[in-house]
Amino acid sequence: KAGVTQTPRYLIKTRGQQVTLSCSPISGHRSVSWYQQTPGQGLQFLFEYFSETQRNKGNFPGRFSGRQFSNSRSEMNVSTLELGDSALYLCASSLQGGYNEQFFGPGTRLTVL
Amino acid sequence: AQSVTQPDIHITVSEGASLELRCNYSYGATPYLFWYVQSPGQGLQLLLKYFSGDTLVQGIKGFEAEFKRSQSSFNLRKPSVHWSDAAEYFCAVGGDTGGGNKLTFGTGTQLKVEL
Numbered sequence: 751k752a753g754v755t756q757t758p759r760y761l762i763k764t765r766g767q768q769v770t771l772s773c774s775p776i777s778g779h780r781s782v783s784w785y786q787q788t789p790g791q792g793l794q795f796l797f798e799y800f801s802e803t804q805r806n807k808g809n810f811p812g813r814f815s816g817r818q819f820s821n822s823r824s825e826m827n828v829s830t831l832e833l834g835d836s837a838l839y840l841c842a843s844s845l846q847g848g849y850n851e852q853f854f855g856p857g858t859r860l861t862v863l
Numbered sequence: 864a865q866s867v868t869q870p871d872i873h874i875t876v877s878e879g880a881s882l883e884l885r886c887n888y889s890y891g892a893t894p895y896l897f898w899y900v901q902s903p904g905q906g907l908q909l910l911l912k913y914f915s916g917d918t919l920v921q922g923i924k925g926f927e928a929e930f931k932r933s934q935s936s937f938n939l940r941k942p943s944v945h946w947s948d949a950a951e952y953f954c955a956v957g958g959d960t961g962g963g964n965k966l967t968f969g970t971g972t973q974l975k976v977e978l
Binding site: 754781783785792793794795798800805806808840842844850851852853854855856857 | 897899905906907908909912953955964965966967968969970971
């Protein structure tokens with residue numbers, strides 16, 4: 751089975767722009783979660799989608815949003831980028847409802863100039 | 864609120880030596896516990912997990928971890944470290960928060976292996 755894929759792998763944007771990141775989960779997985787990793791704050795949970803519905807949300811401003819499609823692929827969007835949004839954004843997928851182990855993709859490295 | 868503490872930011876061991884990485888957690892209910900490893904520029908790879916049952920769990924690459932409820936700990940161990948084990952290691956806790964998946968991570972331990 752193919753693993754979790756994330757596109758693009760690297761992205762450079764300027765302040766004030768918006769960005770969309772994409773995640774394709776492992777085939778058959780219905781839950782997709784997003785995490786932000788920075789040297790200062792470490793790994794932080796952004797949100798989780800299951801069956802096209804946001805099921806959990808972390809403590810991030812409304813500039814961070816996401817969605818999930820019927821094929822379980824997910825996108826996250828960050829509007830009005832700030833320098834502090836520079837980070838590695840990791841997507842993780844898991845099988846279904848309840849609690850399951852999460853499998854992570856390689857991440858998208860976002861740099862905001 | 865759930866939290867994870869990894870008290871060691873950096874650890875250096877010699878190749879062939881034993882390893883123990885510490886992890887303490889805070890969680891109101893029965894925790895699900897994980898250890899992940901991250902190589903530079905890569906995503907996270909699951910080493911092992913504890914959901915229930917036997918408190919000593921075996922993982923990939925020769926790693927094991929022991930869940931100690933009384934100490935709220937889930938320390939990772941390996942009897943003999945290989946140079947390829949150099950990476951960053953993250954302990955994480957999760958649980959059934961109303962049916963959702965959410966992991967809370969520790970700050971990580973950077974492992975350096977001396978040849």
